[in-house]
Amino acid sequence: MRVMHFHFGKDGGAERFFVHLVNALALRGVEQSAVIRPDRIWRKDLPASVGIYESNFRNLSLDRILLPLCVAREARRIQPDAIMAWAPRASELMPDHKGCIKISRLGDYPTNLSYFKNSDILVCNTPGIAEHVRELGWTRGVEVISNFTSTGQVAPVDRATFDTPADAPVVMSMGRFVPRKEFALLTAAVAKLPGVYLWLAGEGEELENVKKVAADLGVTDRVRFLGWQKDTRPFVAAADIFVMPSNHEPLGNVILEAWAQGRPVVSSRSEGPSWFMRDGDNGLLVDIGNTDGFSQAIARLIDNPVLAAKVAAGGRETLMKQFSEEAIANAYLELFRRKP
Template sequence: MRVAHVMAGAVQGGAEAFFERLVLAQHRAGLDVLAVIRREPGRAARLAAGGVAPVQLGFGGPLDWLTAGRLRAALRGFRPQVVVAWMNRAAGFARAATSPGDGWAMAGRLGGAYALKHYRGCDLLAANTQGLCDWITTQGWPADRVRLVPNFAADLAGTPPAALPFPPGAVPLLAMGRLHPNKDFPTLLRAMALLPTPVHLALAGEGPERAALEGLVRELGLGSRVAFLGWRQDVGALLAASRMLVVPSRIEPLGNVVLEGFSAARPVVATAADGPREVIRPGETGLLTPIGDHAALAAAITQLLDDPARAEAIATAGRAAFLARHAEGPVLAAWAAFLAEAAARKEQG
């Protein structure tokens, strides 16, 4: 199978991180893979280190008259069977770079409720949750042209722990994600104010809300109990150093961090946003609390801190769920079936 993945996303983000994991995993599995990305030195270096030297293009705004032609040249040179467009901008440029006579199938990969007008011309869509599949069909997209293809996380079991900037005896919690209103870290900080002082929070991520969050830390008197770590690539090490993972999002179509928590055998406490609600079996593989309810979030964290045996059982069940559904092997098999179907649809006209 020859597959071209086109990603015009941000420097950091869940979809962007999974794009890198999938491209490199498919390459290791023997697929002939082309990665076309928006210019970004870090992503390019990570892909090249894994054996996939990417094509880097501008993927700019309305006045970018060069990218579509350059993308078309790259695709014609590579001759893929399937082109997978990741998110709206990539889908628009991929459509502009494709002519009716080209031999490749067009597929779109969606990780959220994106405007489907960008995916006109796609033979097939991949969505990473059943809830998103259902939403796509309610928007008028034919049900026989959308498939559930879940994400996988890296297997983080056994990773040595990172050093966290907390004093001896601290009980470290971990939260990760873009510092953005959708992630609702203020609710987590307010929950922290209800927890005993040995409990500390490591917050890995960066974004436009950082100054406001730092101000809230001061307002709540949390002081050195909260550490802002910035963007980190050593997710497994951070999880290994933490007692549990907390995901307080208001909007979370999937929540790759939940899968990473499962993978690392860490108990997960999350709010009942769409993705965590679909992935977590409440009380078995994690705990779910109402969105925006800091008291309920604090109570759920306290339950697991006060009952280590229950926390360990939840972590073990999460790890088993990861291996069954969200490890590299089963997800690569799902992607292989998806790509084969997309190619077959193109061949059948």
């Protein structure tokens, strides 16, 4: 089986899943090639067997003209079983190639359908996205296939390395520092909880603003900025509670990663978590933007170890049943075998 991928993402949860899926498919004998942005920090995590072509596919660039021609020629040469574009922008590169299934994979809500003129089917990672594209007028195929993450548990990092007391409650979150992730709100929520430490992993344009919020609230001594980490699992394993405060989150890969390490999760009632989380069963849900609500939910888990253990166990069970590598990889393999 041969699959071509187009992926112009940066460095975040969607990229981690791309790496996970490409590796899972390689383990199952799928021959793959991929067009990605140059200098991606996760390129080295892709299997050596995957052929890589680098391009930004920017407007007003020579690649904007030449890359579609190269891709179409390569598709004619190798005759793939499937061509897979990751997100709307990559879907603009989809060639009008016959004889294979052409898939656009969506991890967010598209604004219009013009990107997908050459796509046979849209793979949405939540039912909400699938419903959205149908409402926009999409009449071709739609499938819901979610993400998976590594389920192996790892040893925690030493808290002392990050100047954090061994007995202090530690709240963690991670992702790109952009406004919708609401790390400033989470910082304000933790500031209301004396003695609680906050670990934030990631990079992005909002980082300096979050640091300023921590300084203005007088909690710089309790907030640790961990930077981008290739493997976040040891940091999640060292925390007591994981919080996902985003005001918009189509799925929430980081929640799956926290569940894999057996951590109890507090999440906003954003799109993805509202689909697969059940309040008080596999996590605690808080209204979007409710700083006090996040403070109260964190405090509940700190003060009630029985509840914390219950929601952590419920999260792990949901992960294994609904988001396993075997189930997701097999769903994609079945899809690749279809003919348009």
